[in-house]
Amino acid sequence: MLVLRNGSHIPGRLLPDSLVTSYLVILNIVLNEQRGRRSLLIMPDAMGAESFRRLRVVLRWGEKADKTPAL
Numbered sequence: 001m002l003v004l005r006n007g008s009h010i011p012g013r014l015l016p017d018s019l020v021t022s023y024l025v026i027l028n029i030v031l032n033e034q035r036g037r038r039s040l041l042i043m044p045d046a047m048g049a050e051s052f053r054r055l056r057v058v059l060r061w062g063e064k065a066d067k068t069p070a071l
Contacts, residue, residue, distance in 0.1 A: 002038065011031070012032055014029055024044070
């Protein structure tokens with residue numbers, strides 16, 4: 001789900017050609033309601049360092065990889 005600045009929601013799907021690096025994230029999304037794609041560039045200074053790290057982990061490995069077992 002893509003949330004626009006005006007608050008509207010557009011359903012979509014993350015494409016496998018999205019790019020995740022330690023310096024930037026490029027999300028390529030195909031929209032369900034409209035034809036075409038959108039690319040979103042996310043730089044590290046767009047959010048806190050820990051939030052950016054968690055985003056990268058989830059995009060690379062999935063949600064389960066971000067959960068560390070309790071010792």
